[in-house]
Amino acid sequence: MRKNTLTLFLLMLVAxxxxxxxxxxxxxxxxxxWSQTTHPxxxxxxxxxxxWSRLVGATxxxxxxxxxxxxxASQGIEDIxxxxxxxxxxxEVTEAINNGAANEAINGNALGSAAGQISIEGIETTEEFxxxxxxxxxxxxxxxxxxxxxxxxxxxxxxxxxxxxxxLYPYDAGTDSGADxxxxxxxxxxxxxxxxxxxxxxxxxxxxxxxxxELRNVILGTNDVNAQVSMSVFPNPFTDxxxxxxxxxxxxxxxxxxxxxxxxxxxxxxxxxxxxxxxSNLTSGVYLLKATDSKNNVTTKKIIKR
Numbered sequence: 402m403r404k405n406t407l408t409l410f411l412l413m414l415v416a417x418x419x420x421x422x423x424x425x426x427x428x429x430x431x432x433x434x435w436s437q438t439t440h441p442x443x444x445x446x447x448x449x450x451x452x453w454s455r456l457v458g459a460t461x462x463x464x465x466x467x468x469x470x471x472x473x474a475s476q477g478i479e480d481i482x483x484x485x486x487x488x489x490x491x492x493e494v495t496e497a498i499n500n501g502a503a504n505e506a507i508n509g510n511a512l513g514s515a516a517g518q519i520s521i522e523g524i525e526t527t528e529e530f531x532x533x534x535x536x537x538x539x540x541x542x543x544x545x546x547x548x549x550x551x552x553x554x555x556x557x558x559x560x561x562x563x564x565x566x567x568x569l570y571p572y573d574a575g576t577d578s579g580a581d582x583x584x585x586x587x588x589x590x591x592x593x594x595x596x597x598x599x600x601x602x603x604x605x606x607x608x609x610x611x612x613x614x615e616l617r618n619v620i621l622g623t624n625d626v627n628a629q630v631s632m633s634v635f636p637n638p639f640t641d642x643x644x645x646x647x648x649x650x651x652x653x654x655x656x657x658x659x660x661x662x663x664x665x666x667x668x669x670x671x672x673x674x675x676x677x678x679x680x681s682n683l684t685s686g687v688y689l690l691k692a693t694d695s696k697n698n699v700t701t702k703k704i705i706k707r
Contacts, residue, residue: 423661425554425561426617427524431456433610435515440605447515448541448582454485456509456519458535459494460526464502467493467534468550473592474574478536482546482574485538504530531555533614543579545571545598549612560661565614570599619660632692638705641681645692647674654693660686680706
């Protein structure tokens, strides 16, 4: 999988910087550690057909939750957990998309063995849909699965998280009462709630896998504009201070935005044709600087903090 990098693509610059939502792209890797050693089976071995169904899910917002511990499984989640079938689940995602609660259905690969990796590259989402849910069947099994539900890709500051690592444990979907990997169908009626099966036979208390979610890039959308102020910004890249120099006109306002379009610095005063700004409090990364002159012309420049 590609190394994690944060790349800002500036689209067109704006006369009065109006930022649209940013688009984040993530890569996901599920590493299964399911084995006879980590989860000993009474027969002395896992089923010869041990495997994982397709890793599927969606990006969405808090208006919908496709799977949640302590709640009854939807038909889509029941189908995943019991048969590795994704048709009904994707119908549920499509309905959520139509209702404005989800952004994208995710259809990852399957894994034909107990241990190994499933990788999904290029999951795109926006700030309107910051949650990620993924699930896969532990196969064969009555109704066991792994799930990473409602993972928030935004941190408490509203910035995209660069890396997330989750330890995964088996879950019982509560739809079949079978007690072993190859137990015959025994529908649970009424359905029970989805429960964490950690430490419940045939599983040990060990994790069954790890999921890593890594940010590949962020694209910040802007509206269209032509720069109108003849202005130099130096040094760029910078460390603690930058100097702005405008030609034959005074600056009256300076604003700095991060890659999400959030304003992180503002100076509103008669600045003159040259000024130095202390930006030592900014973290390393790419920013947009908006400068307004005394005639209300605006220019925007990309600046980089080392």
